[in-house]
Structure formats: structure tokens, C-alpha cells
Amino acid sequence: MVASRPIRTAKELLAQQLIEEEQLATIADVAKQYAVSITPAMHSRIVDLDDPVARQFVPSSAELVTTPEEREDPIGDDPFTPVPGITHRYPDRVLLKPVLVCPVYCRFCFRREVVGPGDSLLKEDQLKAALDYIRARPEIWEVIFTGGDPLIMSPGRLEPILRELDAIEHVKVIRFHTRVPVVDPDRVTPELVAALTLDTPVWVVVHTNHSQEIGQEARRALRLLAGSGIPLLSQTVLLKGVNDTPEALEDLFRTLIVNRVKPYYLHHGDLAVGTSHFRTTIEEGQELVRRLRGRVSGVCQPTYVLDIPGGHGKVPIGPRYLGEDGASVTDPWGVAHAYPPKAPQE
Ligand code: SF4
Structure with a gap:
């Protein structure tokens, strides 16, 4: 039961x-x-x-079990935290983390050392300082709510924060990263949608790793968000024993597309402490992505990315299709074909 x-x-x-x-x-x-x-x-x-x-x-x-390469802050948030609740790694965007709690706790979580019950909500003066930080920097074009899971906050709590961001002229996009629509879909209500409806466009990136997570209630939640004009993207972590087969990835990305969610990133597993049993090798990930390209439509293809440990940013690590010599290209089924080099100019 x-x-x-x-x-x-x-x-x-x-x-x-x-x-x-x-x-x-x-x-x-x-x-x-x-x-x-x-x-x-x-x-x-x-x-x-x-x-x-x-x-x-x-x-x-x-x-x-901890392996030598694992770290407490695998993607290097700490050095880029000027005030509590803000991570400012790239000039044009900041992460805003108003809460460090989630409806579920994923066993592979890359922030597992900091998320969880406890002192996990930004205090009023910290939230004010975080919003002041954003307000004072005209180069910040995008604010990305993450955490924890920001959509665990009630619409009543979110609304005043969103209203303040909406009023900042240079903030042109607000993005939410959340597992809520899939793992706790009852939280997606008309009240939440009303809170997310601003002059500033709000994008929602849904975190989900296997189509078995996406039940009828999750489909309803996604329909409500998409039907309200909120663009939906997805983020997936490549996890050994969960989704590390072409069939599982194909099924997930097809399910997302038919539920109006564009697959955005497939993350290589971060070096979080105690998660080695979930990590594939990069070579295994590249092979999966290469096989996926031959199986599903382009709209179903996410970008395979790695957060470079230490906070050095995120980069695509997908398979290479162009030969080293620049004169051949490999098709999605692994067959190399000659590609004519550019003829020398007269
Ligand atoms: S929802 Fe995200 S932040 Fe929360 S436990 Fe899962 S991976 Fe970590």
C-alpha cells in the first residue's frame, strides 16, 4: 500500500x-x-x-563508500557564493537558492552535503541581500531558482520574491529547476501557475531520469504548466542501473516530448560523495548518446554535458562525429564516410 x-x-x-x-x-x-x-x-x-x-x-x-575522486562540493558552488543563497559563476546569470529542502532526496544528489531538513531556508535578511545583489548588477540577465527544490515553496511564499525580480529591469528571464512536477505533482496547482505568470518570462526545467517516474498525475502537472504558456525543458542525470541503456533514454525522451517537455541536458554523474555506484564512464555515456542519435528524432536529443569539478563551468562532452583529419564524418550507426575538404581558393 x-x-x-x-x-x-x-x-x-x-x-x-x-x-x-x-x-x-x-x-x-x-x-x-x-x-x-x-x-x-x-x-x-x-x-x-x-x-x-x-x-x-x-x-x-x-x-x-567514498572513492578518492569524490568531493563534498562536486560542482564547485562555494567559491562562487558572494552572499548566502546566490551562486554567481557566469557573468550573465545567477543561481538563487531560497530553500535547501526537496520533496524527495535523490541518492545521487550533487548537493547532498547541503540539502536536507535543518537550517535550510534563507532568512529574511539573507533573501533581501540576495535580491539586492541581483538588483545592483545590470549584467545579470537570468535568475535561475534552484536549491533544494524551489517549487517546494508555496505560491504565497514565492509570489513576493518573484514580484521583486519581475520589477528588476535587467532581469529578462527567470528559470526554475525542479523535480516537483514529476515527484510531487499535487503541488502544481492553478495558484502556483498564477504565481509563475509574470511579465518576465518564466521557464521551468523539469528534472527527471526515467519514464517510470512519469505517472498520470505528473502528466497532468506538465499539461497544466505547458498549457499556461510556461516553456518546459528537462534535465536528466545519466545513472548506472537506472537509465544507462539506449532503450531507457529513448523511452524517457520520447515521453518528455509527447508531454511538451524539450530534453535539454543529459548530465554526466557528478563526483558527489558516496555516489560511485551510479556513475558511468564518459566513454559509456558518449556511446549511449551516439546510439540515441540513430534511434530518436532530433527534438528528443539533449546535450550530454559535464560540470567540470571545481566550478569551472559546464561543457558538452558528446561523441565526436568529425574525424581528426577533418576529411571524414561518422554517421549515427558508427560508419565513417569521406567528407571532401574545402578546395583551395584560386
Ligand atoms: S531534487 Fe535535486 S537538490 Fe533535491 S535531492 Fe534530488 S538532486 Fe538533490
């Missing part, structure tokens, strides 16, 4: 038969280190314990 509220402790996981009795002590240790939450919507999508939804949300002892 699906739990009526989020599952948050090892004992609750056991009561819902998501872990075995002998795992209880170890999973309690994992939960002490990294927050646990499985919403009723995601619980209802778990068919068995080895499936792509369970693997993303049910904690495992593998999280206690």
Missing part, C-alpha cells in the same frame, strides 16, 4: 518493505548522513526494489 505521506526514516522504509530487517542499522547510518524522503507519488511508481525508481530514492549501503 502506498504511504499517505513521505517516507523519511529507516523504520518507515522497513514498514513499507522497501528495505529488509537486516539492513535497518546500516540504512539508519546512511539516513543520518544523507536525508531520505520518498513522496507518495514516487512510492506509487516503485514496482520492485531493483527498478529505476527504487534505485533513485531508496538508500543503500553503497552510499557509505
Whole structure:
């Protein structure tokens, strides 16, 4: 039976038969280190314990294994944090993180050292300082809400923040990164849509990793957002044992497109602590992306990207199709073809 509220402790996981009795002590240790939450919507999508939804949300002892390359701040947010709640890495955009809580806690989370219950909401004076920071810098063209999951905030809490941003002349785009429409779709209401309806265009980037996550309620939530004129993009993390097959990626990206969500980024797994069991190699990722190109329409293709550890930005790492010699090109099925070099000018 699906739990009526989020599952948050090892004992609750056991009561819902998501872990075995002998795992209880170890999973309690994992939960002490990294927050646990499985919403009723995601619980209802778990068919068995080895499936792509369970693997993303049910904690495992593998999280206690740290490899030498893993880091507490894998994408290097800290050096680019001028005031609490702001990350300013690129000149024309900032991340705004008003909350560090989420409806679910993904076992591969790249911010797992900072998200979770606790001191996780920006205080009023910190929020004011963050908005002042944006207001004082005309080069900031885009504000990206992330966290935590910003859409865990009620429309009533979001509205005044959005109104302030809407009034800043140089902020031309507001973007939300969220898992809410898929993992907690009941939060997507006409009130939320009203709060997101501003003069400044609001884009929503939906984080989702497998089509099994996207149930009827999620489809309704996406329809409500898209039908209200909010452009929808998606972000997916490439995860071993979850979506690291051409079939799983094809199914996810087709599902997104038919629900009016344009696949935007496929992220290579970050070097977050205790997540090595989820990481593929870059070569495996490139091969998957190459095979995907031969299987699905161009609109279904995201860009395969890597956040360079240490905060050095995000770059595409997709497979190379042009030969090193510049005189050949490989097709989506792996066959190389000659391409004539440019004839010398007379
Ligand atoms: S929703 Fe995002 S921030 Fe929250 S736990 Fe998942 S990956 Fe981390």
C-alpha cells in the first residue's frame, strides 16, 4: 500500500518493505548522513526494489563508500557564493537558492552535503541581500531558482520574491529547476501557475531520469504548466542501473516530448560523495548518446554535458562525429564516410 505521506526514516522504509530487517542499522547510518524522503507519488511508481525508481530514492549501503575522486562540493558552488543563497559563476546569470529542502532526496544528489531538513531556508535578511545583489548588477540577465527544490515553496511564499525580480529591469528571464512536477505533482496547482505568470518570462526545467517516474498525475502537472504558456525543458542525470541503456533514454525522451517537455541536458554523474555506484564512464555515456542519435528524432536529443569539478563551468562532452583529419564524418550507426575538404581558393 502506498504511504499517505513521505517516507523519511529507516523504520518507515522497513514498514513499507522497501528495505529488509537486516539492513535497518546500516540504512539508519546512511539516513543520518544523507536525508531520505520518498513522496507518495514516487512510492506509487516503485514496482520492485531493483527498478529505476527504487534505485533513485531508496538508500543503500553503497552510499557509505567514498572513492578518492569524490568531493563534498562536486560542482564547485562555494567559491562562487558572494552572499548566502546566490551562486554567481557566469557573468550573465545567477543561481538563487531560497530553500535547501526537496520533496524527495535523490541518492545521487550533487548537493547532498547541503540539502536536507535543518537550517535550510534563507532568512529574511539573507533573501533581501540576495535580491539586492541581483538588483545592483545590470549584467545579470537570468535568475535561475534552484536549491533544494524551489517549487517546494508555496505560491504565497514565492509570489513576493518573484514580484521583486519581475520589477528588476535587467532581469529578462527567470528559470526554475525542479523535480516537483514529476515527484510531487499535487503541488502544481492553478495558484502556483498564477504565481509563475509574470511579465518576465518564466521557464521551468523539469528534472527527471526515467519514464517510470512519469505517472498520470505528473502528466497532468506538465499539461497544466505547458498549457499556461510556461516553456518546459528537462534535465536528466545519466545513472548506472537506472537509465544507462539506449532503450531507457529513448523511452524517457520520447515521453518528455509527447508531454511538451524539450530534453535539454543529459548530465554526466557528478563526483558527489558516496555516489560511485551510479556513475558511468564518459566513454559509456558518449556511446549511449551516439546510439540515441540513430534511434530518436532530433527534438528528443539533449546535450550530454559535464560540470567540470571545481566550478569551472559546464561543457558538452558528446561523441565526436568529425574525424581528426577533418576529411571524414561518422554517421549515427558508427560508419565513417569521406567528407571532401574545402578546395583551395584560386
Ligand atoms: S531534487 Fe535535486 S537538490 Fe533535491 S535531492 Fe534530488 S538532486 Fe538533490
